[in-house]
Amino acid sequence: MSADFTLHESALDISTLRAPLAHAQAGAYASFEGWVRNHHVGRAVTGLHYEAYAALAEAEGAKVIAEARTRFEIIDLRCAHRIGDLAIGDLAVWVGVTAAHRDAAFAACRYVIDEIKSRVPIWKHERYAEGDATWLHPQP
Amino acid sequence: MSVAVTVLYFASLRERAGKSQETYRSTAIDLAGLYEELAAQHALGWPRTQLRVAVDGAFVDWHQPLREGSEIAFIPPVSGG
Secondary structure, eight states: OOOSEEEESSOOOHHHHHGGGOOTTOOEEEEEEEEOOSEETTEEEEEEEEEEOHHHHHHHHHHHHHHHHHHSOEEEEEEEEEOEEEETTOEEEEEEEEESSHHHHHHHHHHHHHHHHHHSOEEEEEEETTSOEEEEOOOO | OOEEEEEEOOHHHHHHHTSSEEEEEEOOSSHHHHHHHHHHHHTOOOOGGGOEEEETTEEEOTTOOOOTTOEEEEEOOOOOO
16 A cells, blocks of 8 residues: 655656545545646746655655545545656646545645645756746745 | 764755755754854855754754754755645
């Protein structure tokens, strides 16, 4: 059985990721996919690189998912995040949730992606069309 | 009395420090003091209040004392997702 939160150095495969979420009691499956877009604050983006403090990212990601399991009436939940070099259109992060009913599935999915973005030590390095690149460190 | 620790740097802090990790000997009384020493030495540029700190893979308080042989990471604002 795979961990609830995982880091991946190669492309994410959604059918593989969602397979363990299937349960006979589940009436709802909600997912979120974060994709690499070609613009940021008006600048043309050509690609990006994600760096993680892997040990802490895996621990903090697992903590986020454990919180979601206690807060929402869900059956199962996973999150996978890419690290390394990504191209425009690549899947950067995936969250999948199953529940008996849709409200809990949507709510847990939203909670997990919001907490992952604000707490888990992963950093985005964006490359721009002009040839420069920068680390993104958004202030809370 | 000084303590030897391993310090990890990530993202823009890694670029400022010019290295991803180092062994460092410090007499600082706590992690906050260690950060002030290293920020001055490497011109890290970040005010400590905008960072978090982790020891041996867990977030901790800045006022925790240094422990011999521990692995310390300063965590700038994150941008995953």
